[in-house]
Every structure is written in C-alpha cells, then in structure tokens.
Amino acid sequence: MTRYIMTADLRRCIGCQTCTAACRQTNATPPGVQWRSVLDIESGEFPDVRRSFVPVGCQHCGDPPCMHVCPTTATYQRDDGLVEVDYEKCIGCGYCAVACPYQARHITHRVEFAYGEPMASESARFDARRMSVATKCTFCMDRVDAAKESGLTPGVDPEVTPACVNSCIAGVLAFGDREDPQSNVSQLLDETQHFRMHEELGTDPGFYYIWDKK
C-alpha cells in the first residue's frame, strides 16, 4: 500500500510564501483562494516571543470527514491516500467545507482573475468545472499520476512532485510515501519529532509538522 503524505519542517520555514505562489501559478486558483498558504504566528510575551511559520492546506486525511459527509461521493479517497474531488459530481452544497477542520475547502461562484483580464497562465489553466463546486489542494494529483507512466518517484523526482514542494527555497516541504520505510518522508520522520494538526479530532491527517530533532 501507498500513503502519500507531506511533511513541513517548521524549524526551516521562513514564511516566504513561495509555495503559495507556486501553487497558485500551477493550479490557477482564483483570487482569495489559496490551496497552499503559510500561517505567520506570533506568540509569547516580550522578551520571550516566538514567530512560527506554518504551511497549511488540505491534510489528505486518512479518515477524511469531508468524504464521509459528502452526499454525492464527489469527494473520494484514492488507494494512495490522496483525497480528491470529482468536479462533475459535486453539487457545491458546502457540507465538506464545514466538515473540514483545516479550512482547506473553497467554493467560488464567480469567474475572477487576479487582474481582471486573465493572464496567460490563468487562461491556460482555467477550468470551468471548478465553478460553484468544492475545490482544494490535490497534492498535484496529475503529477503524482504521471509517475505511474514515467517510472519516476513522487517526492524525489521534481516532475512528479507537488509544485509547492518543488518551489520551497528552504527545503521545508517534503513529499513521499509514508508506507515505504525507505522513502524520504519516512526517514525524515524517523529522525525527528513531529506532530499533526488537530490530531485529537481523529482525522488521521497526512501532513506532518516537524518541530525538533530526536
């Protein structure tokens, strides 16, 4: 079995939002919709203050509440762990959006582009099927699928790795198969201390946050 996951080394993240920009460029999400974004968290009190940058988005949960509530089976889970949306089935009821504890789902009802008129990248990637239905991070499903034909390894070869991971300038993000003990992410998680967000809700998220060495 394969379970694709993503890891974010929070010790490294500088909050540059390059992953956000790469995601928007790759997926042509409309203004206000960010499938990948980075939180900027200030905490503590002077003089002991902290600043943490935390990439967020769909966690591709092992037990996804969005899938369970979906009345149309538009949201489904693949054998490799990716949670995806069938735009042709979705009725845009928003039930998945209120069931997701990670605020990862977006529904837009109007065609909008960043600067009014669509840019070349937006025109090339505009997908009318995405209007008025639920959308979210796909872990760049098309790239992961391309690995089956090319024989490349997602998370290792950039051609079949999510755009946000490829773009990260600080090596924060990593992608790979959690079920493969030799994979980059498995080894990374073996060497470090990590947590998953809102784990207490029982969603079995597929996004691991590394916060210290072991």
Added chain:
Amino acid sequence: MRLMPWHQSNWDARAAGNFIGGGGGTGLLIFAALAGDSLSDYRWQAVIALILVATGLLCVLAEIGRPFRALNVFLHPQTSWMTREAMVAPFLFGCGAIATWQGGGSFSALAALFAVIYLYCQARMLAAAKGIPAWREPKSIPLMISTGLVEGAGLAVTLGALLSGATPKWLAGALLCALIVRRLAWKFYSEALVSKGAPGKTLEVLARFGGRFTTYGQSLPELLVIAALFLGSQLVWLLPLAGAAATLSGWALKFTIVARAAYNQGYALPVLPIRGQGRAVPGVKPGWSK
C-alpha cells in the same frame, strides 16, 4: 492569513432555513398524527407541516452551487446524513400527502414515523460537520431533536387554537414536557461547549443569545402553559401565545447556531518549533477558550 477561528461562510441563513423548516415541519407532522381525532383538522396541520419541510429543502436548493445536479445528493447513503435526509424526504412527502388527502388515518402514523427519521437525520447532519465546534458537539443532537419537537408542539397548539378554537390539554402538557427537555438539552449543550473548550466567539454569541432564549424562549412559554393548564380555563387563550413563543424561539436557536455561532476550528500548534538555540515551549491555539 487568519489564525483564529472565523465564521464559516458556506452555510448561511438558507442552510438555517432548512433546519428551521425541517424541524418545525416534522415536529408538527408528529404532533398532528399523535393528536388524531382530538385535533379537528389534521389536513391543515399536515399541509402546513409539509410546506415547512418543502420550504427548508428549497432553501437548500437555493444555496447549493450546482442545483441542476441536485439528484446526486442521493449517491452516498453509506455515511452521509445529508443523503439519508434526502432519501427520507420522498417517503415523508408521499405518506404526508396521502394522509392529508385521507384527513388522517394510518398514513398519518407513517408520515409521523418518517418525520421522526427526518428530524434525526437533520440533527446528525449538523453534528457530523467536524469543522465547526458548535455543531460537532454530540449534545447538539438532543438539542436539535428536542427543539424540533418543541416547535412542532408549539405549532400544533397555536394552529389548533386558530383553526378549531380549542387545544387539547394533553397537547399543552406535551408542549410543556418538550420545553423542559429542550431546556435541559440547551443547558447540557452549552455546558459541554464551555467545559470542552470552543472558539471564544462561539461562546460569546451563545452566551448573548442564551440569556434571551432562556427568558423568552423557555421560561415565558413554560409559565404561559402552566398558567393555562392550572389557573383556570379562562386563561386558555395563553396557549397559542406559548406555542408561538416556543416555536419562534426554536427557530431563533437554530438560526443562531447555524448562522451566527458557527466559527470554524482555526489553527493550532501543540508545540512551537525549535528554531536555532530556542527551547521547546507550549503551543498556541489562538481564539479558543481553552
């Protein structure tokens, strides 16, 4: 990028309308069937109940992004309470329509049975929305069911008085019992949110609403029913007022929970990352009561 829980924007007053119409309508269908011959006109009650449920469903239709695909809603009965609610609806309307045509009879009992199932589905539907702390609290289930029954009894009492000029005493007693159950359900629900922790703004909204709700939505109709039942028959005119207060407060409750107190989970870190020479410190959960 927001950190603290913010109000979800996917389900608005139209979604609240589904719970309002569905709960009130099914509650009325249940009490109209229970009343049997003691309510002179089952037909009117059933028609109003079905109109309420249908209005709720139309509210949903007005909210979904792709209404022409609405029939896809039937595709996931395995786990989706929305599908289950949708699957019960045709039976509810079918039996309700036949019972209305017959003016009661055995189909009214069947319609009431489907109304109970529909009401239960609605309550579970809200509780399955894991992203909204005010909804996913399991004690929202008895609250939604009990308020549906209160609204139904309140409507039956009010309509009974308006349509036939009389309200059976047992129905007024049933309204009082339902009100007491709802009072307890609200208390346990509110306490559970406080004790388990919830977004601060959710608690603020519910605390603001709770005071008025307890006074005008609970105590007032309870006192009116008690006065009408025990202080002499000349006070029977208080019953429709009690019914109206009980029903309207139930609708306000649902509107508040669905469209006002529905702050999402927000973000949290159980521990902050070690950067450079730092040491581990407890994490953060901005905007939460605990």
